[in-house]
Structure formats: structure tokens, C-alpha cells
Amino acid sequence: MKKLSFLILMTVMMNVFLSAQDIQLPAPDKTGGKPLMQALSERKTTREFRQDKDLPLTTLSNLLWAANGFNRPDKRTAPTANNRQELELYIAVRDGLYFYDAKNHKLKLVKKGDYRKNTGMQDFVGDASLNVIFVSDLSKATSRHFALIDCGFVSQNIYLFCASEGLNTVVRGSFDKDELGKLLNLPSNQEVLLTQSVGYPK
Numbered sequence: 001m002k003k004l005s006f007l008i009l010m011t012v013m014m015n016v017f018l019s020a021q022d023i024q025l026p027a028p029d030k031t032g033g034k035p036l037m038q039a040l041s042e043r044k045t046t047r048e049f050r051q052d053k054d055l056p057l058t059t060l061s062n063l064l065w066a067a068n069g070f071n072r073p074d075k076r077t078a079p080t081a082n083n084r085q086e087l088e089l090y091i092a093v094r095d096g097l098y099f100y101d102a103k104n105h106k107l108k109l110v111k112k113g114d115y116r117k118n119t120g121m122q123d124f125v126g127d128a129s130l131n132v133i134f135v136s137d138l139s140k141a142t143s144r145h146f147a148l149i150d151c152g153f154v155s156q157n158i159y160l161f162c163a164s165e166g167l168n169t170v171v172r173g174s175f176d177k178d179e180l181g182k183l184l185n186l187p188s189n190q191e192v193l194l195t196q197s198v199g200y201p202k
């Protein structure tokens, strides 16, 4: 009985810890998924999301690694012009805003609270389990032109991952750049260039 109570207490403490603090993501599964040609044939934009279903941590881990994780000691799943690696991802989920620390495959809490709907202007945005915010360090990038192109590769990685996993997604250029910059407390050299919603089909 004592052992069971201890286990329950530990589980509750772990959940509190995981929901309130930084989150170490589980190692991504780099072997699964649909064949590439099938994922390409199923890639599409969808703007409807189930409101009541969040992404499990394992799916979030795989998605973020696929999007812009390190697939070699010093390089990532998406290319960048001159290997500047100026693009970083933030995510808005039900319990908070997080920075994706790709090197350590970890989520770092930026702010607690549900800011999903603040990441866009369309009605479905707040329904999506996850909204990805693409932040570019323009002082690192070769140019603004290349920084924008670099975003496209990461977005397509997310599209293909979603096609493979049966998730809905839409990349979005419509968002309030200033509001998001303030929300994330970005320094003047960093800018939000793109957003993308992900979630389960209705």
C-alpha cells in the first residue's frame, strides 16, 4: 500500500514537473513512418482540427526532430543557406509556450498558459493541438531572402511528417508579427517569419 501511494505521488509530481517546467523529449523514432512517396502523395493543407486531443510527447518529439532536429552532430534535417542555422522553433501548446532546444532535444518553457490562438488570425488556430512559430535570427542569416527560403524546408518537413502520421496541418503567413515578438520576448535581431498549425483531424 505504501509502495502504491509512493508511486502515485511520484507520478503526480512528475506530471506537475512536466507540465510546469522544461521537458526533456524522448529520443525520436528515426525508423518509422510511411514510405516517402506515399507521404508526398498524401501531403496537403487542412484547416480543421479536433479541439480535445493533444499530441502525445512521443509524437511531439518525432515532429520537432523531423522539422529541424539534428541528424548529424552539427547539422539538421533542414538545410540553411551557408549553414547559418539561423532558424529556431517555438511551440504553443495547451499548457504553455516553449522553445525547442534542438541540440538537447528539449522543450524550454517560455511562458505558462494557452497562447495557441495568439499565433494566428484564423478561427481554427486555437483548435490546433500545436502551433509552431518559426523564429529567425536575422543577424545570423545570410540575408532575409535566404532566411525566408530556409523556413520553407522546415515547413515541408512538418507537412511530410503530418502526412506520414495522419495529422492535419497548415502553414500560415497570417499572424501578428509584433504581438508574437512581444509574447516571445524576442530581441530586435530575431523575427517571426512563419507559423504552422498541427493537430488531429476532426
Ligand SMILES: Cc1cc2nc3c(=O)[nH]c(=O)nc-3n(C[C@H](O)[C@H](O)[C@H](O)COP(=O)(O)O)c2cc1C
Binding pocket: 043, 044, 045, 046, 047, 122, 170, 171, 172, 173, 174, 175
Ligand atoms: C508561405 C505560405 C503561407 C501560407 N499562409 C497561409 C495562411 O496564412 N493561412 C492559410 O489558411 N493557409 C496558408 N497557406 C497554405 C496555402 O493556402 C496552401 O498551401 C495552398 O492553398 C495549397 O494547398 P496545399 O498545401 O494543400 O497544396 C500558406 C502557404 C504558404 C506556402
